[in-house]
Amino acid sequence: MFAAAVVGMASLMTAPPAMAQATPTAKTQSLQATKTPRPPRLPRNFHGSGRYYVPSLKVNVPFWWNAQNGNVRMVAGGPRYKIWFTNVIYNGSFYTFTYHWPTPIPDVPCTPIPGVNLASFNDAFAKSHYVGPEILQNRPWRRAQHWRLSGSLGPIPLTSSDLYVGQGRHTTWWQVLHFGLQNVYAPDMDEWIKMRTWSLKPGKVQLPAECK
Numbered sequence: 001m002f003a004a005a006v007v008g009m010a011s012l013m014t015a016p017p018a019m020a021q022a023t024p025t026a027k028t029q030s031l032q033a034t035k036t037p038r039p040p041r042l043p044r045n046f047h048g049s050g051r052y053y054v055p056s057l058k059v060n061v062p063f064w065w066n067a068q069n070g071n072v073r074m075v076a077g078g079p080r081y082k083i084w085f086t087n088v089i090y091n092g093s094f095y096t097f098t099y100h101w102p103t104p105i106p107d108v109p110c111t112p113i114p115g116v117n118l119a120s121f122n123d124a125f126a127k128s129h130y131v132g133p134e135i136l137q138n139r140p141w142r143r144a145q146h147w148r149l150s151g152s153l154g155p156i157p158l159t160s161s162d163l164y165v166g167q168g169r170h171t172t173w174w175q176v177l178h179f180g181l182q183n184v185y186a187p188d189m190d191e192w193i194k195m196r197t198w199s200l201k202p203g204k205v206q207l208p209a210e211c212k
Contacts, residue, residue: 036130037130037145037168037170039125039126039127039128039130039147039170040128040147040163040165040170040171040173041125041126041170041171042067042072042118042121042122042125042171042173043067043171043200044067044069044070045067045068045069045200045201045203046065046066046067046198046199046200046201046202046203047064047065047066047067047198047199047201047202047203047204048065048066048173048195048196048197048198048203049065049195049196049197050062050063050065050193050194050195050196050197051063051192051193051194051196052076052077052083052191052192052193053191053192053193054083054186054190054191054192055188055190055192056186056187056188057082057083057102057103057186057187059077059081059082059083059102061076061077061078061081061082061083061084062076062077062078063075063076063077063194063195064203065173065193065195065203066203066204066205067118067202067203067205068202068203068204068205069202070089070117070118071088071089071090071091071118071205072118072205073086073087073088073089073090073203073206074086074088079099082101082102083100083101083102084098084099084100085097085098085099085101086099086208088205088208088211089116089117089118089121090205090207090211092114092115092117093112093113093114093115093116093117094112094113094116094117094120095110095111095113095207096110097109097110097208097210097211099210109210110208110210110211111211112211124149125163127149128147128148128149128161128163129147129150130146130147131148131162132145132146133145133146133167134146134164136164136174136175138174138175138194138196142166143166143167144164144165144166144167144174144175145164145165145167145170146163146164147162147163147164147165148160148162148163149163159178160178160179161177161178161179162175162176162177163175163176164176171200172198172200173195174194175192175193175195176193177192177193178190
């Protein structure tokens, strides 16, 4: 579950009804050998919208992702949906709060985690491994660079994130797949974010009342 995923987000950070599939191009290995593109990076300002999927829970809800001067907020779902949660980076601290979830989860208050900020995430993204160029069969199809970031405890894998950013636009995010223990409240332990719009203009970011 992304909202319970401080581990998953910090270690970074579905099969939906019309799941977008990634098709590697024939030049993947040769491109890897000649030139590795810049790794994913979240800019200080952006706004985008898309869908959040948890296939094993049959969840498909709206998703918003905004940044304003280094503060970042994502929201999945809303009051009338099966899932509603938010993750926020605000003034150098990280917050996560789940309003409701389709299965029972612990009631955890929204409290700040100091020192987990935008730079923390970008430092983690910089350590991701390049998989190769791919075509995301969304509507519309998009050319993307596929990166993978994994976390482990010694030899035991705990979490994996597949990050898809624009080719030649490493600050444009089109898709994220998380799999691992951070999604313990989903039977298949996976979740998808699929963006439909992305702009480098600043969005609006406020700290939710539950986190103040």
